[in-house]
Amino acid sequence: MKDTPFAELTLFITGPTFIRPQVRQAGLLPEFGHRDTENNLRFKPIMTNLKKLAGVGDDHQVIIFNGSGSTAMEASIRSLVADGETVLNVSVGAFGDLYHKMAVVNGKKAVQLKFEPGRAMDAALLEAAIREHKPAVVTITHNETSTGVTNDIVAACKIIRTSGALALVDGVSIFGGAACPIAESGCAMYSTSTQKSLGLPAGFGIAFVTAEAVDKAGKVANRGHSSDILGQLGRAGKFQTLTTPNCTLANQMFVQLDYIVNEEGIENRFARHEAMRDMVADFVSGLSGYELFAQKGHGSATLTTVRVPKGISVKDLKAVKEVMRAKGYLYDPGYGKLNEQLEKEGKQPIFRIGHMGDITPAMLEKYLADLGSVLPKA
Amino acid sequence: MKDTPFAELTLFITGPTFIRPQVRQAGLLPEFGHRDTENNLRFKPIMTNLKKLAGVGDDHQVIIFNGSGSTAMEASIRSLVADGETVLNVSVGAFGDLYHKMAVVNGKKAVQLKFEPGRAMDAALLEAAIREHKPAVVTITHNETSTGVTNDIVAACKIIRTSGALALVDGVSIFGGAACPIAESGCAMYSTSTQKSLGLPAGFGIAFVTAEAVDKAGKVANRGHSSDILGQLGRAGKFQTLTTPNCTLANQMFVQLDYIVNEEGIENRFARHEAMRDMVADFVSGLSGYELFAQKGHGSATLTTVRVPKGISVKDLKAVKEVMRAKGYLYDPGYGKLNEQLEKEGKQPIFRIGHMGDITPAMLEKYLADLGSVLPKA
Structure with a gap:
């Protein structure tokens, strides 16, 4: 290989993040056919270990999207917010704003509850906003990457669910680095990605969805193709991705999740x-x-x-x-x-x-x- | 690393495909920040070499989507077909059908011109279908992966453009393996991917778009977030991706495109x-x-x-x-x-x-x- 001009830097940014040598090396494992039995040797343990890490059981299904955490978040909007319904986007920073933008640019009726940068979601203000807007769906950021604020998603989702709305959570920069009370929160869809606390390169969005989400998606029109969680689940049920996955990342993820669950703990x-x-x-x-x-x-x-x-x-x-x-x-x-x-x-x-x-x-x-x-x- | 149960098979399927050792090894190159100057050391030459390989000049802009070829194709539908307009999907097989499905599930008014499996697009039938449906946009597959048929996209796009419609071409399984007359065809957007004839792992959709496409997108509502070619171009103009790219694939693509353009030829x-x-x-x-x-x-x-x-x-x-x-x-x-x-x-x-x-x-x-x-x- 020709010499490359690339610097070997240790990344202390907020994602993509440092890749440890074993994970880089796992990129040398063989490519495979994504509709072949070799696919399942990777994705069945990957999905099983993701559920262990998420602390979820049979009530949740895992989807692996080709793309990024944003791909999963946008899919949650397109699959779970019907036209004409109101979605309330709770924002404590740039990535909360992004969830709102995704709703707006997909033609959804969206309102926003914004907090000052550095502040977390406030339960009383969330309750008031829900009373005012009567949303069918509420989105909230678990860990706001722009401000370093973690929201109490159990408290937020309790309020959201009590109102009868569906809760969608962006857990992009925290999943794999801290306990994510996905089941306890009762959120319908929790979205995350590979290139943050999982210590992997970017490339996959990850989502945990409930039966409630599946039921709701069936009533939403124009969910798109790659953004349709039902189409995605059709493949996920066979431990596959909807479109061709990055084989390198799948191999790395197989190795890394095994390490997290069975070696580091x-x-x-x-x-x-x-x-x-x-x-x-x-x-x-x-x-x-x-x-x-x-x-x-x-x-x-x-x-x-x-x-x-x-x-x-x-x-x-x-x-x-x-x-x-x-x-x-x-x-x-x-x-x-x-x-x-x-x-x-x-x-x-x-x-x-x-x-x-x-x-x-x-x-x-x-x-x-x-x-x-x-x-x-x- | 623990032993993995993965077989080392040489892939003679139609994508993902065989990864040569130098490309696998390039996966060991360092990760980088996607908003840092290190990003441009990869993506500027990548985009420059993609344009060389495509034989296009300043009339075309390149977008690299996180996802797959389907991501680029779906973006072409969402960005370039306005609600209420008719899109005609020319299909000679499963991936032509997929382009049609993408239009339908995104709520577009879509009609299909289908050919028997194994047959190529027929110019007279295309002309007749355009006369009948008066589409604003026509999609066509350059190389149908399910049947191994290559369509004459120059002839097809000439007919499409003569009618005043925009032409969108799916070049997923051919780009990098054969001459793709993108500029000559006059198509508004040509979509392809990494995991076929470029000899790379999956992970990026690639698109070449014209000023005509940019102009049209400005008139289309609800283009979505990651599927909005205008948002994508805002980043592409800075040699960036809209969301975090897979660093491993970017490194491999840097090496592989340099090899294709400057070593193999x-x-x-x-x-x-x-x-x-x-x-x-x-x-x-x-x-x-x-x-x-x-x-x-x-x-x-x-x-x-x-x-x-x-x-x-x-x-x-x-x-x-x-x-x-x-x-x-x-x-x-x-x-x-x-x-x-x-x-x-x-x-x-x-x-x-x-x-x-x-x-x-x-x-x-x-x-x-x-x-x-x-x-x-x-």
């Missing part, structure tokens, strides 16, 4: 993420003028957002990025649009630290030490 | 595919009772379909598959639904030989020799 994996959240919180508390951005008690186990002191700008953070690059890291200077907005409002910008997937506390410790030496002083 | 690649088509035709002519299935003059350069003699059933072909598996191959016993239909009509089923991507004449020669010794005698 699910509880250990979740505990590791919590420990890393605490490490970053300690790090920030030791940095004069820097503050955690997420509402107290809602800091994500998989990524942390940090508000910088007065006098430090987005431009400074972009300079930090280049210094960190020279040290072999990809640093995350914050979600672009959010920082634009914050600076426009005269507020201080934030940066993010992704500590998801297969990043270890030892790797994070080294990263924080290097970052601490690079961040501008208040 | 585009013309050599196309000539190799034609030579393989001729090799298979010679092989079939030497098999008593077996016949080429595709209409004369329309046999695909990337896959060949073979009608089996009387007395040989689909069940026999499935037995051939298992014998070939034991020899290290994945053999293709024909497109399931088509063979069901053929047997129901009292006709003989077909099998397929994929000779696409990076399969070499030497590999094919060995495969045909092995297959010849296994196929049941007439």
Whole structure:
């Protein structure tokens, strides 16, 4: 192979994330026919292990979409919101806004309940919005990647379900890194992806759907082709994907889920993420003028957002990025649009630290030490 | 890594296809941030080389969709067919039918012009259908994977464009294996994928779009999110994808397109595919009772379909598959639904030989020799 000009950086961004060597190597496993028995040698254990990781049983079916987490989210809108119904999109940041945008651009009647960046969903305001709009469907973000806020989806879904609405949850950046109370929440469809806390390359959207979702989809017209969860389930029931999957990623996912479930252990994996959240919180508390951005008690186990002191700008953070690059890291200077907005409002910008997937506390410790030496002083 | 139970088979199916060792190895190249400068080190040359391979210039823009060829095709329907307009789907097989299905399940007013399996599009019948239905948009399959028939898309698109309609072409299984007269045809959007004649794993849909398509999309409502070519182009203009791409595939695609354009050479690649088509035709002519299935003059350069003699059933072909598996191959016993239909009509089923991507004449020669010794005698 010709030499490539690509840098070998350790990704501390919020996805895609660091791929550990064993997972990269699994990319060398053989390609296969997606309608052949070889397919099921990959996807049957993949789907079984995904259900273990999700803590769901026979009440849930798993769909693997070719695409990304957005593919699964958009499918939930197209399959589960009927024309003329109101969908309420609860947003605590850019990815909550994206769920709303998906509803709008698909011609759905959509309203939004927005919270200030850094704040979590508030139950009383959710109840009020549901009383006002009487939605048939409500979407909510489990873990907002732009702000590092985790919502209490059990509480939110309880309110949503009590109103009689269906709950759809975006769990893109948390699944695989923390307990996701999918069954307990009673959400009809929970969407996630491979390239965040599962520690895999991007390429598949993943969804867990209930019988209630299946029933509802049967009453929704124009669900599209790849966005139709019923068509997808027809294949998923045979441990297949609707269209040709990326064989490399399937092989890597087979290996990685076996590792998570049978080697690292699910509880250990979740505990590791919590420990890393605490490490970053300690790090920030030791940095004069820097503050955690997420509402107290809602800091994500998989990524942390940090508000910088007065006098430090987005431009400074972009300079930090280049210094960190020279040290072999990809640093995350914050979600672009959010920082634009914050600076426009005269507020201080934030940066993010992704500590998801297969990043270890030892790797994070080294990263924080290097970052601490690079961040501008208040 | 634990031992995996996966067989190392050489894929002679019609996609996914054989991945050559250099491409597998390229999967070990580093992951990257999709909004970082590292992204462009991959996708700028990828898009440039795709345009070279497509023989298009500044009149065309390239979109890389996360998903598959179907993702690009469905986007063409959602972005370019307005509600209330008629779309005519020209079908010479299962994937032409799929384009029609995509129009129907997205709520478009769709009519179909179907040809018998094995036959190519007929210009006079296309003209008549256009006169009858007055479609605003017409879709056509360049290379029908289920029947091994290649349509003359220049002739078809000339008729379509003369009528004032937009032409959308599905080039999923041919792009990268034969000359695709995209610019000459004047089609508004040409969709293809990675896992066929490009010799890559699945994971990206690829589209070439014209200014005419961009203009039309601006007048179509409810284009969706990932299916909106305008949203996609906003990112593509920066050499990015709309959502997180599979980094492994991007690295492999960077290496593979450089190989195709600068090492193998585009013309050599196309000539190799034609030579393989001729090799298979010679092989079939030497098999008593077996016949080429595709209409004369329309046999695909990337896959060949073979009608089996009387007395040989689909069940026999499935037995051939298992014998070939034991020899290290994945053999293709024909497109399931088509063979069901053929047997129901009292006709003989077909099998397929994929000779696409990076399969070499030497590999094919060995495969045909092995297959010849296994196929049941007439």
